[in-house]
Amino acid sequence: MQRAALLDAARSLLSEGGTEALTFPALAQRTGLARSSVYEYFRSRAAVVEELCAVDFPVWAAEIEAAMQAAGTPEAKIEAYVRQQLALVGDRRHRAVVAISASELDAGAREKIRAAHGGLVAMVVEALAALGHAGPRLTATLLQGIVDAAVRRIELGAAEDPAEITEAAVALALHGTRR
Template sequence: MPRITARTVPEHREAQRRAILDATRELLAAAPDVEPTFADVAAKAGLARPSIYHYFASREELFRAVVVDALPRWRETIAAATGAHEDPAARIAAYADANLTLVADGEHAVIRALVSFDPRALADPRIAQMHAALVEPLVGVLRDAQVPDPEVVAQLVNAVVQRAGAMIEGGADVPTVRRAVRTLLTSTVGTPGAG
């Protein structure tokens, strides 16, 4: 067994913390309606249950950490998708497609489950700010396209995307929902582009 030196202790701690976050996310992805216990998380992460307490004092703290870990990746995915196109209509469609892909992949179910287990999570200023930032790439697209009232339009577009996501989570056919959303949203700015 390799000796843990002062230089590797932070790396070891970060690897264990990462394992805990990943284990929690995997448990939630597999069963979003079941609140994982520290024992569940420890078993999934291959750690002793008491070691979880070295990183998180409570399940609420752990759940919030998983949300804080997930939201920036969600935003990066959306920003990369919208940035991959020049045509405003294609960028709007890409925003919707990226969100709906994340929903279809189960990412939204994980975040929704975490928030249901800790309803005050979105009141946490840092999480609220990160959650609000998810719409920023869309606002940027609408501003670039000189759409009047881009913040208002972004909220309306986002409402369509959220409803479509709920349909997908409810079992609707993903390609059908994505096509319908693309048709609806690309009419907001010019002609639909390739995407």
């Protein structure tokens, strides 16, 4: 229960203040634990981040996969892939993953995050192949680049409304640069 409380506090801190806000004193204060107790659960900030990814990313991926499975056509699956990822931008779990992506992770943690993102890309390969893409894996990787750019735009609080960014990303994903 304490570990779960620490992870929940870490999500809140990352969501509210980014990586700078995730400190062991702040975790201790949020959970009512002594600072030394936090070290009993995690050896470093990177370890907290690693566990957040291990716990939250599969849930996030399952939500994207469920949205895709509910879609009927390959085009609808691609649209669901883009829309669901962008819908998750406001979710604390997602905000934590975005906030930590630039933090001081060791090579092992970075590789785990890369592998998890690779799992997201793999979800859409079949739909792209069904549409006749000669290189569906490459296309899926580029599609994820569109999603990542839209996520960054939303997270930065761009001038456009998040719904407008989502619609532009979906249009680009489905129709390329044609108007």
